[in-house]
Every structure is written in structure tokens, then in C-alpha cells.
Amino acid sequence: MALIEVENLSVHYGAKGQLVRAVEGVSLRVDARESYGLVGESGSGKSTILRAICGLAPMTAGQIRIGGQPVPTPRGRAFSRRVQMVFQDPYASLHPRHTLDRTLSEPLAIHGIGGSDARVVKALEDVGLPANFRFRYPHQLSGGQRQRVAIARALMLEPEILLLDEPTSALDASVQAETLNLLNRLRAERGLTFLMVSHDLAVIDHMCDRVLVMQHGRAVEELTRDQLAGAQMTTDYARTLFDASADRMLGA
Template sequence: MGEVMLSVESLGVTFTRGGDTVRAVRGVSFDVARGESFGIVGESGSGKSTVLRAICGLAPTSAGRIALGGQTLATPRPATFYRQVQMVFQDPYASLHPRHTVDKVLSEPLAIHGFSDREARIEQALADVGLGPSFRFRYPHQLSGGQRQRVAVARALILEPQILLLDEPTSALDASIQAEVLNLLDRLRAERGLTYLMVSHDLAVVAHMCERLIVMQHGLAVEELTRAALAAHRAETDYTRALLAASAGYTPATA
């Protein structure tokens, strides 16, 4: 494994709801190398998305350490963190402001972080995700689901981060559009040397995108697998075997 870009050690996230304490993440550890695509798979409620939220500082860390490039992250996260790490959410309709044009969506992060060459950056960001200049002044309701998610990817990439956190980035899309967006993300990672941490309930999606993955259940990491082990169906736990069976149309990915 090359240089470690992101390190999560014995992470715990605990929520209090009413009088109940919910241990959403319990002692989860993993490292992601620079340029790697790493996956977290699990059912709804397994804690997988909470791990991403904890990395972003959006969920309360009750135990453990999160480090970026060997440096432990401070809480709250400094502005420089968001230049390096950006997140793409599950539902592109909910994550884009309905009354903001694509131009405004893309110019906002540039303004916040003080970029001057906004015009050129916006045009380049749209081109990078396969959308022409005609999309600049459209509103989210004038776009298809796949186009909206492309805009969300463009917004995440416009600050030139090194790491993308992908939270079920295609689960709200039709199967044919899913493949388009996944292939786009694959291409962008190869071109830019990006590091991905991807969360999904769908083992087939993660097998397509990631070299290594952990499987989460009830807040715990129950198994770590390589893509090759997954392709050979070498799962050690019944839970992972059940996830494999549930991935409809799952075909072993080439290692």
C-alpha cells in the first residue's frame, strides 16, 4: 500500500435520541491510500454513511481518530479541509438548491474559497462532467437525475480536492444512468489521481469501483475484502455472503 491519504482508527460515533443512546459506529478502522478507491458496504442503518459524516465533521465522534495525510483532524474542520475533501450525496435533487442555477451552484464554492478565475473554472467543470455550456443557466428541475448528479460531481471537483467522499452517489438513478455516472467517476479518478471513499448498500456497485472494501453491520466492520476476493466469492461472513446474493445481476468484477 502506498502513502496513506486518509486514516480512520477505532472510530466511534454515538447519538443520543430522547433517552436512548445509539452507538452508530463502533471501533471502525481502515486506511485509504493516495489514488485508491475504497468502499464501505452495508445495509441501511449499518453505520456506513455515518462514517462519512464523521470524516466531514458532521457527526459527533465519541472515540478514535481521523487523520488526513497523517495529521489528526481538528473539530470543527478548518476551511482548508474542504479544499481537500468534498462529498457527493445520494440524492442530487435534494443536494442542489431548487432556485439556484447551475452557474450559481458552481460559483458559490469558488466565491467562498476566494477563487478569481470563476468563469473559466465553471466552464471547465461542466466540460469535465460531460455537460456543455448550455447547462450553465438551467435550474435543477430542468435537468434529468443523471445530469443533476453530474452537476453535483462538478461542484465537488471545482475546488480541486484530493479526496471525494461518495455517499450512495448512484442509488437514486436508473440502472443505465448509474453505469454512466460510475464510469464518469472512474475516469475522473484516473485523470486526476483522486482518492475515493465510497459508501453503498450495493456490493456490485462497490466491486465495480473499489479495489478494497469493508463490510459494515450494526456499526461494526465485520470483514475487509479485496476486489479479487469478492470476484472469487471468498467472503468469510454469512452477512457478506447474503449481501453478495442480494446484489441482483452481480457478475464477478475483473480483478
């Protein structure tokens, strides 16, 4: 049984008097401990799928199941223990007036989990940050350090699933690679399942076992890592994305 199942998902909303079909009839399945990518240009609907899973975007049609069970509305604490999301902009996702200690300990307090001091120190160490960072504020960190804190916060409740929405696109190239390697290490160590959004096939190639190519809210083509590496796509749109990312995928 797949851990994440999205079946015929549609998300429509009104904007400036017009109906926007952000996602239209998309289905996908992600196995436990798999890393699955969603790739496409801006506006393709890939981030909307993550938001729908989290309950941040209303479903117009379809069904989402985690571990074989439909997700509840509202999602609730049990969902938060299993599924967490890391957003694109690490600065916007961290409260500017909260220390890292408060940011990381808050999920534990909400869920009644004790031992926050030790857990916060361990969380910082797990993402490669020293313990004395715990009383710093987000503005005192670099972009890469802020994203490490966002990843640490997402892992505080020891979830099974991380939803990753362009987690490195706001970072420079060298920091991107460090962050992706960190995520890969954490997935291996903790047996995590990833559903990851990117506009860049080079990132997906580095991170994911399978990828779903999206365009204008619809699924275009699903590829395995081997098919992607061998340029075995069958649609013109997937080929265009591949060509745009080919140099980075080859390590140029």
C-alpha cells in the first residue's frame, strides 16, 4: 500500500472574477521511504498539490489518503505528527521575533512532548548547527542556516512524511547542494518519505526516485530516475524541461 495517495485531485478557485483551475484531475502514489518529485514551470500546480495535502488549499474534487486513510478536515494534531512541510522561503516561514529555541520547542509544547531542551539541542545538531545557536534570531542567520532551522522544526515531531516546496530555490548554488545533501542524509537516517516540488529537473534528479511532470495543472508524464537519467521522456514538454536542466544534471 502506498503511504501517500492522491486520486483525481482538482483544486479550483476564483481570482479577479475568473475561475482558476490550479490542479485538474491529478493522481499519484508515493511509497513509504520513497522520494517523489513534482516538477514543472511556475503555475503548473505542483505547489498547490502540497498545500492541498496540508489543508492549506481547498479540494474541489478527488481524495487524498495517508496510510490508506482519507485525510481529515481540518487536519488536526495526528496529521501534524505524521506530515510536515518545509516551505520555499526560510525567512518568511520563521517568526522574526522568536529565538530558534522558541521556534523549535513550540511544536513540542503544542503536542505535550517533554524534554524540549535536549530535543532542541539534538535537532540543531542533526541539521549541522551548533547548540549555541538556539538563542539566536532568524535575522542573525544566513539563508542556508535559516533553511536548516526550518528543516529541524519540521522534524521536531518525528514525522514520517516531509512535503518540500522548492526548499533550495531561495539559496545560492553552493548552499543548495549542502541543503539537498542534508535532506538526503536525514531521509536515509530516519526512513522518511519525501514529496518534493521543484522547477528544476537537476534538483529532482539528485533527490527523487520518481518524478511527475506537470503543466497547466495537469499531470503530463511520470518518469523513474533511470528514465530521467536516460532522457527517456515521451512528451515534448518533459523534453523541454530536460534540455533546460541537462547541463546541471551532468554536473556542469
